[in-house]
């Protein structure tokens with residue numbers, strides 16, 4: 319089983335104070351900690367597990383700036399064998415289709431049985447790239463995989479639906495799957511582990527080298543004409559309790575007693 | 582007159598709420614812009630279901646085939662390709678649900694249509710399509726204007742409009758021919774599975790203390806458990822906590838977990854992604870503790886505490902144990 323995994327570097331935003339840039343088109347990223355997209359981490363782990371069980375290779379690919387080499391190194395430390403970095407220059411303001419074009423060109427001539435992506439990226443949250451890629455590659459696909467079994471030339475995939483329900487589907491290989499969190503328990507990556515893979519060469523390529531023209535990617539290739547960002551108003555709806563911590567807890571305890579009938 | 586097409590979503594013999602939510606949205610848009618609303622029903626021998634759409638659209642287009650009995654993206658794509666090429670609706674709405682997320686991106690690519698996913702709002706402004714969606718886990722709103730196209734595909738976030746079956750319409754039904762099924766890629770639907778939920782049922786609890794990734798590590802869970810015990814609450818969680826198996830999956834609140842309506846829901850270190858909100862926003866009283874004042878959970882909470890949960894919990898617990 320040769321497996322390609324698409325991984326993306328994203329800023330960690332859950333704890334961060336986000337600021338919108340002057341133009342209103344993006345956020346200030348300088349102070350943000352970057353990491354592998356959560357869903358992609360599960361995808362890398364799944365690929366490495368399948369390889370460990372059945373043999374083959376795992377190739378990770380990302381489209382981004384120089385810094386995104388970090389997510390590739392991380393994936394190599396988890397057990398991936400090869401890595402491709404597509405230079406993001408020209409891809410700025412791409413929509414999901416533009417990104418998928420870049421990824422498609424970079425992997426289409428590789429020999430693979432399975433392509434894995436995450437269900438969605440934590441920043442843009444399109445939930446698109448994996449399936450657009452499948453369509454470009456003209457392959458069967460299943461999204462939101464929470465279980466994968468390889469049986470000969472088929473994959474049996476558990477897809478997550480709503481309300482604790484799943485569906486089981488069968489796909490002929492090669493196929494594309496988008497991986498949902500919780501499918502496995504991703505292994506820990508240590509700094510030592512990353513050091514060990516520092517000598518693995520990362521293949522670098524750029525838009526022109528992939529035969530993509532300017533109007534297929536970036537703002538020109540995007541179906542979005544303009545994008546304006548805004549921060550939703552703070553705590554719209556919630557009454558934020560104020561005072562000393564002691565006072566806040568006293569108020570909260572009162573609310574719990576009143577609304578919950580707690581003694 | 583231009584058309585808005587809404588893909589009706591159904592599973593195991595039931596129309597899903599998202600269908601009526603999208604129809605509400607479509608009817609509003611159609612009213613504002615002089616368009617008609619068509620519901621597309623793909624299924625097999627399910628006229629009782631498609632009849633349920635009558636009160637909410639101008640017409641119902643039915644495609645009936647055994648291949649369409651269960652939502653399977655492979656035949657659904659071929660079916661929708663045919664319908665969209667024939668009818669050329671200006672706007673096609675699909676739910677941003679497990680079914681719609683599995684379908685919309687590939688459909689857009691196959692037909693070279695623009696697609697914006699997970700939209701909360703859709704508007705036509707002087708013929709241009711504008712949508713609102715959220716990025717960065719709900720912390721930023723993005724207002725997108727799409728380039729001019731002849732057809733658009735938009736997927737709609739569940740819960741963005743009211744789900745009403747009666748919207749003062751009486752849609753006429755039309756059955757259309759099925760495609761020749763040449764372009765299938767061999768994906769087969771096998772079965773539905775219900776996750777086994779041993780453990781307890783969080784849906785019946787009066788008070789839920791729910792922990793998110795902010796709990797940090799499994800060793801911290803007793804802090805929340807002790808507080809829950811002090812007020813007679815049951816412990817629930819957001820998805821990352823269940824993904825990491827710090828609590829059983831049966832404790833997960835949200836679209837892919839459980840929907841709960843307790844008297845009080847206390848969210849600790851939960852950011853409030855829409856998939857989580859969908860499972861708890863109807864709780865009578867929601868109290869959220871989060872150190873980030875901009876966490877989206879504060880948009881659905883009734884009371885908010887902006888602080889470190891590990892400072893709040895011990896103090897709050899004391900208020901119930903001292904007496």
Ligand SMILES: Cc1cc2nc3c(=O)[nH]c(=O)nc-3n(C[C@H](O)[C@H](O)[C@H](O)COP(=O)(O)OP(=O)(O)OC[C@H]3O[C@@H](n4cnc5c(N)ncnc54)[C@H](O)[C@@H]3O)c2cc1C
Nearest residue numbers: 793794795819820835836837838850851852857872889890
């Ligand atoms: C198809 C699909 C289905 C999904 N279904 C579900 C679902 O059913 N349920 C669900 O919950 N999610 C679901 N998700 C995941 C969802 O998108 C979010 O990723 C998830 O809800 C985030 O969980 P969280 O809020 O615990 O973590 P985070 O988003 O990481 O937030 C952690 C929060 O804790 C706060 N915090 C950190 N430390 C402290 C502290 N010491 N004190 C106070 N606050 C602190 C931070 O400020 C932050 O706001 C689904 C996603 C997809 C794509």
Ligand SMILES: Nc1ncnc2c1ncn2[C@@H]1O[C@H](COP(=O)(O)O)[C@@H](O)[C@H]1O
Nearest residue numbers: 324325381435436438439444445446447
């Ligand atoms: N720039 C990128 N480089 C590599 N993979 C990507 C990139 N953008 C998106 N992906 C993959 O596509 C998935 C879905 O992303 P999205 O459609 O942006 O929500 C992610 O989980 C990644 O696996």
